[in-house]
Amino acid sequence: MASVSEPLLSVENLKQHFKVNRHYSVKAVDGVSFNIYPGETYGLVGESGSGKSTIGRSVIRLHEITDGEIRFKGLDISNKLDKPTTETLRTKMQMIFQDPMASLNPRKNVMDIVAHGLDIHGKAGSKKERADRVMEILERVGLSREFAGRFPSQFSGGQRQRLGIARALIMNPELIIADEAISALDVSIQAQIVNLMKEIQEETNVAYLFIAHDLSMVRYISDRIGVLHLGHMIETGTTEEIFSNPIHPYTKSLISAIPHPNSAIEKKRVALTYDYESSGLDYEQGSQHLVEGSHFVLGTAVEVAEWMKQDNQEDVLGLS
Amino acid sequence: MDNSINKTAESFKFIGTTGVLTIEEDYSEEARWKQMIKRVARNKGSVFGFVMIIFISFMAFAGPLMSGYEFDQQISGHESMAPRIPLLEKVGLFDGSETLKTSTGELVVNKYETLAGGEDVYHWFGTDVLGRDLFTRTWMGTRISLYIALVAVIADVLIGMTYGMVSGYYGGRVDTIMQRVLEIINGIPSLVVVTLLIIILKPGLLSITLAIALTGWIGMSRIARASMLKLKESEYVLAARTMGAKDFPIMYKEVLPNIFSQLLIMSMFSIPNAIFTEAFLAFVGIGIPVPMASLGSLISENFKSLTTHFYMIVPPVLVFALLMLSFNLLADGLRDALDPTLKEV
Amino acid sequence: MKKYIAKRVLLSILTLFVIILVLFTLMQWMPGSPFNDEKLSIEQQMILREKYGLNDSVFVQFFRYLKNMLVGDFGDSYTISKNTPVSLLLKNRLPISLTLGAVSIVIGSILGLILGTVAALKHNTMIDTAATFFSVIGVSIPSYVFALGLSYYLGFRLGWFPMLYSQDQGAVAYVLPALALSMTVTATIARFTRTEMIEVMNSDYMQLVESKGVSGMQLILKHALRNASISIITILGPLIVSLMTGSLVVEKIFSIPGIGQLMIQAIQSNDYNVILALAFVYSAMYVGIMLVVDILYGVLDPRIRLVKENGNG
Amino acid sequence: MTRDKVLEIRDLAISFKTSGGKLCAVRGVDLDLYRGETVAIVGESGSGKSVTVKAIMGILSKNGAIESGQIHYYYKDNDQDTCQDLLELSKKQMRHTINGKRIAMVFQDPMTSLDPTMSVGNQIMEGMLTHYQTPKKEAYEKAVRLLELVGITNPEARMNNYPHHLSGGMRQRIVIAIALACDPDVLICDEPTTALDVTIQAKILELIQDIQEKTGISVIYITHDLGVVAKVADYVNVMYAGKIVEKGTTDDIFYRPQHPYTWGLLLAMPDLDTKTSKLYSIPGNPPNMTKEIVGDPFYPRNNYALEIDRREEPPMFQLTHTHSAATWLLSEHAPQYDLPQELIERIERMRKEEAAYGISK
């Protein structure tokens, strides 16, 4: 883990508000900061609607961001993009999506899907070079060369997700945003994809922004984790820090809710409850507090001090 | 538990995973369109529709050449003759006689018998009041109707599709304005506009086609817009955007191929519409210029003889109804086969 | 909700304004003039044009028209009913057309819903095919052929219903024309209902309802049709308007003094004020119906209500 | 402890007509459900879990056909023990006598499984009104009580809400309330939490456990998450390609799994301590069910496949009174084999974890 090096991506106080109408807007992301370093996996967890996907999409500039600064490879990508910046952003940052079927154009064959990025940026070269690149990548993600002429509908879910990865990989990206990239897959296939992603990371030193709500997978794959709630980053740190010493009550409830594949204990466990409304917390008031190392938690000084006193591991075990 | 199968030690040898290869054949190699054709083909209605359309189109092409008469040839003495078909006349069907319900009683007449040299004359569908062969005219009319439908559909697809896609893709203010304009266009009753337009443009084939095309695309643009709205949020469009694809390539290369079949189906529904509008115009008196004929103008022309010479209106109505039925059945079948919202059954 | 409706009404008025403008422009391009009878000399024509203000500039005419319209004055008819206020023509004819339209829509919708529902429930059976066949035939036989057929058999031969409209006969006078007109409605609604119902019947919530043990009519009426009707409503609006504009055919056969025929006569005789007024009525009807549909939509579909309430902040 | 049988499925086979030909979704399933107990069915997507339970409910889609089998339902009718083969009932009889009243179901997606045009109160009351003609007032009160039971605060106010007013978790509670409205004997939950957040999932699972404790209802629970199984189930049926390949108590399955497919499922899920650089994964994909299946359908993906697997489908080998599995590995002729190393470690860890939680067996 190269925490000494320059961050690959740095997100500073990102705000993303959606205007629903003249009087009303959704603060989907409300002042979130984090860094991702080259070659690491940053996991983003949180309940549905907490703004995970929004962060992912803002970072890759599918949205015009409301406020904040995003830097990628040292370039500011939060405002209007100039040509070279666009080029860098669109090639070096790639995304893989949740629904393996919906993320592939059903009317294009594998060759065209995978080579799409090359085509857009005019990097395809000759027809043969293009085909060679595609074949190479296909093999890399564990698909046979013969698949190049097929259409997405002729693949199973896991294979389609491999195609999605191949499409991103062909651009030699340095950061891949994986938004729920495995949550639509079966357990056994999930493992195949996660393994593939890990292998690729080892080979190419690509960094991942891994968005998911399945904590056990996130824990397995991530180096560092950010916990998101209602558009706020309420806790962030290394995987170890978060899981062994969760500070924030929301983080605790989240961890305690993970079902353990262990029949003996699971029957007895009761998940912690957390309800923002009744918790008396106000995220707007809080600020980031350092726990230790790279472990930060959002809250007022009083709250944080209060939380630190508890035995966090014990809570999470959730034995009634 | 044991049965006849030989459970030797040989059978109980580990063979390890052989999996990866067998996966490939599990997912069919067949291209999507082949599957689709298969599905459509299993729908009897759409097959019937398709065959009928081919048949009618063929007849529209060849029919006018088959009878030996010109579509606008008025043969004096041949006015209002009932259908007479060789062979069938032998069994008493279509032998050229008709029953006139005059006020002084019923009268069976056979003009072929009273006509000089009439025994060798055959008008398969009969003739109209001006002595023109209805077989020729019916297929000639089909030709024109099909032409109108075709042109209308092409315009429909081009205008409606582009409008809808642009409106849906850009969304926001562009969409609001475009939709407002649409609402206004839609607010003017289309029959009124069509009639006005034709009168302004001088009645004629071109103006009719133009008027139908200009007013018929709204439904199409709606569908295109709705599909665009749905698809522009889809992950593969997002994927294209994250890779830096530009707006128009996205619209035409990513989205269009995926909604095209749907639009095509929609346009099939608009074919009957166009044919029908033309028929309405014929009824109002500003249809196709005489002596040309369309199915619509034939129907409204021969309608005037409905209670006198019933047989005159039958061929155009029949072809018209068949054409409508066929297009509808085919479109229905295609939709059932292609539209994922209607689950496969 | 009130605010929403007010906003919609305002928008509708704006739409109508533009529609009138468009029609006005189209009318300027129409060849011919209301006052060219063979018998009229050029001088005489000029006198008439002057009298009716047709020599003024388009703008003057347009705004004069608008101004008068606001007080319910749609001008006089020039040719088809000389010097008669168009508003009077509307007053006499509109109720008849509306009644006829309403009766046809009601008959057609009920028949169409039944037919479509049956077809959907018996999806992919002979009954389904027959229903499809019937509904396609329904739209593909021109309604005048159908109307004359009805008149011949039910009116002339059997003498059950009058063949010609007459005001003093009351409801029976509407039976044949309404039947003839409702064919299209029946067919269209049936086709639409079928598609919608098949979709609704396949939906998750219908499975839940079935698994509750709800079946038969209750299942169909309370759940399936109700959900299907949400989208059926949307086609009803345009259908009503096309029915009203298309009614001239039936009006002609049954001698009904409705507005459909009037429109075509007016167009053919350049009776500008009548054309404008009728086109306006049609447009207003369309816009109005769409408004009603939107509101109905909200009544039937609680999800829409939420959006709209939010829409007001 | 005597266990009352409620449901007994024997040799159930179901096929569908599809464009790709006949699809055998369920190929001979045996399943037993006892009063007050929870049976889980686990398996990959497409293994036939939903189809099986839909057959119980009599809500198979029109293109589906029961090829063979019986579903015996045991119940008390006027204090008489009765047994009824549900497959023999007409659709109408099913709706009148079984659906909702005796067997109820909760579907996977709470967002789409409520009728959007009806208030939730009415949806809950509908079943009672249909089956028992309960007076409206009584039904209303019961509905309110049910809402309380499923943990909805301010139930009276919620009665008039429409589904779209509610969050996913709330909706799923409503669906459960609907299912419970007529006091059924059996509750079928088809992946009721897959679409929900972990925290909400935990709450719903606890709710079901809770209700079961209170009402003694029998539950069939479908999921592909073994963590969930661990939490709710007494018995587990592992399903693959339309067949049950292993069944046993929860402990049997977690601590003494026999079928290689079960091993795969267990290993594919990282537990709290999985540190290996690679997760175990079952290679390949499930078979295409439109093709005829020869031999063990799992053999192409099975590291422990035997020659015979190619030719013949293994029968169920009964291990204990509760535990059985369909794999030739259990045959007397089978060669010696070791469990995968990771699995051994995993079971070890589970035992340790048990200790950490202070549970002794």
Add this chain to the structure above:
Amino acid sequence: ACGTDSGNDSADANSNMDSATTGTNGDKTLDVQFDVEVASMDPQIGTDGASFEVISSIIEGLYQLDSSGDPVLGMAESAEMSEDGLTYTFKLRDASWTNGDPVTADDFVYAWRRLADPDTGSEYAYIMGIAGVENAGDVIDGTADPDQLGVTALDDKTLEVKLSNPVPYFESLMAFISFFPMNQAFMEEVGDDYGTSADTLIANGAFKVEAYEPLTTSIKLVKNEDYYDAENVAIDALNFQVIKDSQQTMLSYQNGDIDVVALAGEQVDLFKDDPEFVNIQDGFVWYISPNTMVEGLDNANLRKAIATSIDKESIVNTALKDGSKPANYIVPVDLANGPDGEDFRSTTGTYLEYDPEAAVALFEEAKDELAAEEFTFSMLVEDTESAVNVSQMLKSQIEENLEGVTIEIEQMPKKTRLDRMKSKDYDLGLTRWGPDYADPMTYLDLWVTDGSNNDGSWTNAEYDELIFSSQNGELSLDKEARWEALKEAEQIILDDASVLPVYQKGSAVMIKSNVSGVDFHSVGVPRVFKNATID
């Protein structure tokens, strides 16, 4: 209305043929079909046949037409013409309006001034000029005040009309509805609402209005008991029913709902042998107007070739069938009698008869003169069934007989056709002219140079001279010479083929056998029902 007893004099096989209603209470109602709605109930505004028929049923002018179409006294008790033919003095009879007012000379003065006044905007104002009333032209132009018009009420019952030149057909014009009286008090009371309901209509004629609204499809009139000649009105009520579809019309007729109907095209075949079938002669002449400014059509031989290539006989028998006659003339049969008491037609020749061989010869000549072989002309046609059918036959015949000529039919609404023709934007136009008064002049003055109806821009000095002189020059003073001059004028027109006549319109009607006394006229009011009787 199904009569239970039928006057069984038409012993026909078809039992559906009911006869006109003689209701149980003895009411005799005559039901008449219209094929178009009434456009106006105002005598000074109405211009179409249907309006004429209703208006003439409720209002009576100085004269009315008898069954043979000759003017007989109506509201006028007596009429006197001065020696020079320039002053008419009418004595009015004792008659009253339905509002109780007597019919006075002032009613006529008011109505006539109203007709001529440009403020009224009457399309028929010009007819005041045709009638030759003094100052008519200036009043119509707005250059003179309406009260300058040469009509005065000498007293309540005496009306004096001054003409600027003798008008031989003046009396017949007085039966034309534009000259009908109007009760000033009533008109001013109801104002713009005149004719918008039964209450805003007044009558002095045989019938009064019971139910009416603008553009209604059925109008109910009842016998006006205060009518001076009420005892000779045999029917109690007169209903007009609009039925536009010809087949529906016949069904209604057979059903007994309607007593008097017009037949169209195909229906004639079925009913032509029926005893109730009647053929009526109309005044309308249909002709092709060639635009002589168009290249090719400026050649008289080509025009003649076209004219003689038309088989008019076959057109009337095939496309029309309604009793129309081939027109080898432009002044119709039975329009007007000359000083000799003979019909104009019977004492003069026929022209441009169908002669395909002559046509070819003429065409050859024309081709030489024009140095061209092929000609394509468009033909404007209005969108009525008969016009469209006729035009198709015309096209077919011309193209067949004259190889090298192509006719393209352009269909359009009548107003558009008229507009195109008036603006000279056409080659050939199928058009028609109906007589306004019983004199050949109603046709013959159409083609004077720069005449407002001379769409084809044909010009001939000799012809102009003849017409002007007959109108108000020398010839107008000499009836016989004028008559001869008119014959000569017709010959000039047709010899030069400045119009290509096709047919004179006839109508096929059905009248219930127990109905008699319905008068048909080819000039002015098409049908008069006042004398009708029902047995």
